[in-house]
Amino acid sequence: MKYSHRLSDAVHILTYIGVSDSNTDLSSRAIAGSIDSNPSLVRRLMATLSNAGLINSIPGKISLELSRPAKNISLLDVYNAIEEPKLLHVDPKTNLKCIVGANIQKTLTRAYDKVQQKAEKEMDNISIQEIVDGILVESKK
Secondary structure (H helix, E strand, O other), X not given: OOOOOHHHHHHHHHHHHHHOOOOOXXXXXXXXXXXXXXXXXXXXXXXXXXXXXXXXXXXXXXXXEEOOOHHHOXXXXXXXXXXXXXXXXXXXXXXXXXXXXXXXXXXXXXXXXXXXXXXXHHHHOOEHHHHXXXXXXXXXX
């Protein structure tokens, strides 16, 4: 199974900006180095974050900032911005001649929807500031 890292990478970008100071290199190359990715992926994610109103940037310049205080940006804001698919997925191919196979999709979808709602509620309670603070605490250990 292939996992998407877009949410993690988008949070990484916002956190990188959140811990930056006036001397921090905020180029896509520097951020990509932190993520261990490539600058084009970072630029695409930054465009998505900018379109969602989470960061402000000036095209052609290395000028990047959070659009609002990190405490006012939640993980749910980031999740919604990058339009990540739902967390859990039901296998769409089942044996419709079997009682379980014929009914599992609808039944499991209802259960997964409950999990999704609870996860989103928790994501809404975690701010980028909490992630920034966690990074700063970990860096001092």
